[in-house]
Amino acid sequence: MTADEVVAELADGMTIGIGGWGSRRKPMALVRAILRSPLRDLTIVSYGGPDVGLLCAAGKVRTVFFGFVTLDSIAYDPWFSRARREGTIAVREWDEGMLQTGLRAAGQRLPFLPMRAGLASDVPRFDPELHTVRSPYDDEEELLAVPALHLDAALIHLNTADRHGNGRYLGPDPYFDDLFCLAADRRYLSCESIVDTHELTATAAIQTLLCNRMMVDGVVQTPHGAHFTSCAPDYGRDEPFQRRYVEAAADPDTWPLFVEQFLAGDERSYQAAVR
Amino acid sequence: MSRADACVVACAELFRDAGEILVSPMGFIPMLGARLARLTFAPDILLSDGEAYLLADVPTEGRPTEVEGWLPYRQVFDVVASGRRHVVMGANQLDRHGNQNISAIGPHERPNRQLLGMRGAPGNTVNHRTSYWVPRHSARVFVDEVDVVSGVGHDRARLTPAAGRFHDVYRVVTNLAVLDFHPEYHTMRLVSVHPGVTVAEVLDQTSFPLHTDKVGRTREPTEAELDLLDHRLDPDRLRDKEVR
Numbered sequence: 012m013t014a015d016e017v018v019a020e021l022a023d024g025m026t027i028g029i030g031g032w033g034s035r036r037k038p039m040a041l042v043r044a045i046l047r048s049p050l051r052d053l054t055i056v057s058y059g060g061p062d063v064g065l066l067c068a069a070g071k072v073r074t075v076f077f078g079f080v081t082l083d084s085i086a087y088d089p090w091f092s093r094a095r096r097e098g099t100i101a102v103r104e105w106d107e108g109m110l111q112t113g114l115r116a117a118g119q120r121l122p123f124l125p126m127r128a129g130l131a132s133d134v135p136r137f138d139p140e141l142h143t144v145r146s147p148y149d150d151e152e153e154l155l156a157v158p159a160l161h162l163d164a165a166l167i168h169l170n171t172a173d174r175h176g177n178g179r180y181l182g183p184d185p186y187f188d189d190l191f192c193l194a195a196d197r198r199y200l201s202c203e204s205i206v207d208t209h210e211l212t213a214t215a216a217i218q219t220l221l222c223n224r225m226m227v228d229g230v231v232q233t234p235h236g237a238h239f240t241s242c243a244p245d246y247g248r249d250e251p252f253q254r255r256y257v258e259a260a261a262d263p264d265t266w267p268l269f270v271e272q273f274l275a276g277d278e279r280s281y282q283a284a285v286r
Numbered sequence: 287m288s289r290a291d292a293c294v295v296a297c298a299e300l301f302r303d304a305g306e307i308l309v310s311p312m313g314f315i316p317m318l319g320a321r322l323a324r325l326t327f328a329p330d331i332l333l334s335d336g337e338a339y340l341l342a343d344v345p346t347e348g349r350p351t352e353v354e355g356w357l358p359y360r361q362v363f364d365v366v367a368s369g370r371r372h373v374v375m376g377a378n379q380l381d382r383h384g385n386q387n388i389s390a391i392g393p394h395e396r397p398n399r400q401l402l403g404m405r406g407a408p409g410n411t412v413n414h415r416t417s418y419w420v421p422r423h424s425a426r427v428f429v430d431e432v433d434v435v436s437g438v439g440h441d442r443a444r445l446t447p448a449a450g451r452f453h454d455v456y457r458v459v460t461n462l463a464v465l466d467f468h469p470e471y472h473t474m475r476l477v478s479v480h481p482g483v484t485v486a487e488v489l490d491q492t493s494f495p496l497h498t499d500k501v502g503r504t505r506e507p508t509e510a511e512l513d514l515l516d517h518r519l520d521p522d523r524l525r526d527k528e529v530r
Binding site: 077078079086087091096097098105108109111127128131132133134183184185186 | 367412
């Protein structure tokens, strides 16, 4: 598949989970394809980084489920911050562990999973759709019932995959990409390179295989597709470019120029522009 | 000895007798404190590289760091729930009960300033020991009421049994002082002021009253600790840039 073919299978108002963590191994080529599409009113579930910021900048977002949005080496994403200040998006702000629990509940077809996180904090105060559940056992503990985070679609980026959707990560952390796939109806994996199945285990340990083809509906080869986030060990975060993004976002006059230079064209022109 | 040295030692002291638990320091000074504790009086604590590796030794310039384990984020969440962890978080706002805000300043539906978000603060504070590091102690941080409760304080934890069961908000280390919570009133108490700081100065930089019954002086680093800081952990004295 191509990134644009993936986005053509999405629809307005969908709930979309995006893998990675902060400014690390984000499926940015797929996000960029959403930016240049007519899609709107999306609900985004993300361990948030520039994916969330850019989608806010393009006016694609209705609601964000998040525990944080950060660029890691830069604390705050400028576009997410602006969208919050201006009140243009709704948020369901959860403890970061609650996102994992909600994804697990969805993947296991359960209505909720109990958790201690969130209790007594302002998470339930700001999200009245959250409820507690009492343990039926002797302890009778009243815990948070984290609702299933059911996704219409999941977008993830891995280092390598075969064309069937068996995918491996070679960096230090799988993040929650497999759980995003398990929680979603349609699952799309972008990767640095598509290889023959036998090559997946010829050069790396079997434990690097994070997704199997049951968990993935479409595979897209997008070299450098996580740019400007990191995709260890293939490449690190492009720190100068990330700073450029932040600086452009801070100035209403320079942002259209940034969009024109980098985001207005297709992925090929983006990759040519950032090289 | 600089002010930063006293802050590092005060952070290291958070982990005395901690045993075999994961220590997660957020910020440079708490990180130095954790590494100093690991090299001296808390050799059993587990430290990560900030990503997914557990380090068998403290990183030292000029030699590779041995890795003793793997702890990706999903396993960190498991450790959080198990309670075998002490996190030192930052705080944009803290109140006298230890409620912490790292989420947003102003009304939540449309904040004046969006901060990081809740992160793991709600889960950390109801599951395991939590301390805070505040590099600039001021009345803007130590406020009467936080705008958002990200990390749960003692008052709220006591009202919700399942939140209070493992709640253990322990200490606050700042550039001026070490604070904890009064065992009877569960509100903030001044434990010690750093060398060169007066109690009046701390009270002046704090919006709410503090218990000041028995205020000590933060201990200075030993010769051996200073040697480790200067020659192994932070030879370029970057710590003096974070705290003056």
